[in-house]
Amino acid sequence: MSSKVIAYFVGPSGMALMGNLRSFTSLLESVGTLGIQNGVLQNVAKNHQDRVKLNYFVRLIFWTLLFFSLLISTVLIFGNSYFGKMIFNRQSEYNFILNFVAFFLPFQVFHLFFVTVLNGFSYYKKVTLISIYGYIASLLTSFVFIWFYGVFGALVSISITSFLLFLFSSFYFFKEFSFGIIFKRIQIDFSVLKGLIPFGIMSLFTAVLTPVLYIFIRNLIAKEVSIEASGWFEAMQRISGFYFMFISTLVSFYFLPELIKTSSEHEKLAITTKFFKQVIPVFLITLIGVYFCKDFIIKLLLTSDFYQVRELFVWQLVGDFFKAMSLILGIRFYVIKDLKGYLLTESISFLVFFVASWFWIPIYGAIGAVISYAATYVVYFLALVVYFRKVIFKA
Numbered sequence: 001m002s003s004k005v006i007a008y009f010v011g012p013s014g015m016a017l018m019g020n021l022r023s024f025t026s027l028l029e030s031v032g033t034l035g036i037q038n039g040v041l042q043n044v045a046k047n048h049q050d051r052v053k054l055n056y057f058v059r060l061i062f063w064t065l066l067f068f069s070l071l072i073s074t075v076l077i078f079g080n081s082y083f084g085k086m087i088f089n090r091q092s093e094y095n096f097i098l099n100f101v102a103f104f105l106p107f108q109v110f111h112l113f114f115v116t117v118l119n120g121f122s123y124y125k126k127v128t129l130i131s132i133y134g135y136i137a138s139l140l141t142s143f144v145f146i147w148f149y150g151v152f153g154a155l156v157s158i159s160i161t162s163f164l165l166f167l168f169s170s171f172y173f174f175k176e177f178s179f180g181i182i183f184k185r186i187q188i189d190f191s192v193l194k195g196l197i198p199f200g201i202m203s204l205f206t207a208v209l210t211p212v213l214y215i216f217i218r219n220l221i222a223k224e225v226s227i228e229a230s231g232w233f234e235a236m237q238r239i240s241g242f243y244f245m246f247i248s249t250l251v252s253f254y255f256l257p258e259l260i261k262t263s264s265e266h267e268k269l270a271i272t273t274k275f276f277k278q279v280i281p282v283f284l285i286t287l288i289g290v291y292f293c294k295d296f297i298i299k300l301l302l303t304s305d306f307y308q309v310r311e312l313f314v315w316q317l318v319g320d321f322f323k324a325m326s327l328i329l330g331i332r333f334y335v336i337k338d339l340k341g342y343l344l345t346e347s348i349s350f351l352v353f354f355v356a357s358w359f360w361i362p363i364y365g366a367i368g369a370v371i372s373y374a375a376t377y378v379v380y381f382l383a384l385v386v387y388f389r390k391v392i393f394k395a
Contacts, residue, residue, distance in 0.1 A: 012231025035203030044120025
C-alpha cells in the first residue's frame with residue numbers, strides 16, 4: 001500500500017530518489033550499529049539466564065551505540081552538501097532533508113538494537129508486533145507527508161518513520177531492562193567489545209558496500225537511460241522486498257537463533273537441511289505465483305507509469321531464488337565467526353554485481369541491472385557451495 005501511495009504521488013523519478021535515500025539511510029544505520037547486531041543477538045541468546053552479565057553487556061552496547069550514532073549524525077550535518085550530490089543526483093534542493101536523517105538516526109540505531117535484544121530472548125511475538133505497528137505507522141506517515149508535500153514529504157517520511165519504530169521497540173525493551181539498569185554507572189570492558197569485532201567487520205562490509213552499489217546502479221541507469229528507468233528498477237526492488245521478507249524474517253528471527261543455540265556440527269547441518277527442505281519449496285512456489293500475477297501486482301502496488309517494471313520480473317525472481325538459498329548458507333559465517341570466508345565470498349558477489357552492471361546497464365538499461373542481480377546470486381550461491389562443500393556433502 002505504501003508503494004502505491006509513493007508511485008501515485010511522486011512517480012518513477014521520485015521513487016528513484018527515495019531509493020537512493022533509503023540506501024544511504026541503511027548505510028548510516030549499519031555504521032551506527034557498528035554492524036554488531038548478530039553479535040548482540042548471539043550474546044543475548046547465550047547469556048539471557050545470567051542477568052548480571054547480560055545487564056552489563058546491554059548497558060555497554062547502549063552507550064557505545066549512542067556515542068557513535070551521535071558522531072555520525074554530526075558528520076552528516078556538516079557534510080550535508082557533499083552527501084547530497086551523491087544521493088540526489090545533484091538536485092541540491094533536497095539536501096536539507098539530510099538534516100532530518102541526521103536528527104533521527106540515533107533513534108533508528110536504538111530501534112535496531114532493541115529489536116535485536118528482544119530477538120535474542122526469542123520474543124518472536126513482540127518482534128512481530130513491532131513490525132506490524134511499524135508498517136502501519138510507516139503507511140500513515142508516508143501518506144500524510146506525501147499528500148501535503150509531494151517528493152519532499154516522501155523523503156522526510158523515511159526519517160519520521162524511524163522515530164515511530166523506536167517508540168514501539170523501546171516500549172518492549174524497557175520492560176525487560178529498566179532505566180536504572182541502562183543508566184547505571186559503567187566501566188568499559190574493551191574485551192567485551194573486542195569479541196564483537198568479527199561480527200562488526202562482516203556486517204559492515206556488506207552493509208556499507210550494498211547501499212553504495214545500489215546508489216551507483218540507480219545513478220548509472222539514470223545517466224544511461226533516464227531517472228524514470230531508475231525508478232522502475234527501484235519499484236522492482238520494493239516489490240521484491242515484500243515477498244523476500246518471508247525468507248529474511250525466518251532466517252533472522254528463527255534460523256539464526258536456532259543455529260546459535262546448537263553446539264555440534266551435526267545439529268547445525270540438520271537444522272540447515274530442515275530449513276532448506278521446508279522453506280525453499282514454499283518460497284519457490286511463491287516466486288512462480290508472483291511471476292504469473294505480475295500485471296496484477298503492478299496495478300495493485302504501483303501505477304500505469306510503472307508498466308515497464310513487468311519486463312524486470314523474470315531476472316529479479318531468478319536472483320531472489322538464489323539469494324534466498326545463499327542467505328541460508330551464508331548465515332553460517334556469523335555462527336562460526338568465519339571472517340576470512342565471509343569476506344572472500346562477499347567480495348566475489350560485489351565484484352560480479354559491479355562489473356556486470358557496468359557492462360549490461362548501458363546495453364539493456366534497467367533490465368541489465370536485474371540481469372546483473374541474477375548473475376550475482378547464481379555465482380554467489382555456487383561460491384558458498386564450493387566453500388562449504390565439506391560440510392554440505394558430509395556423509
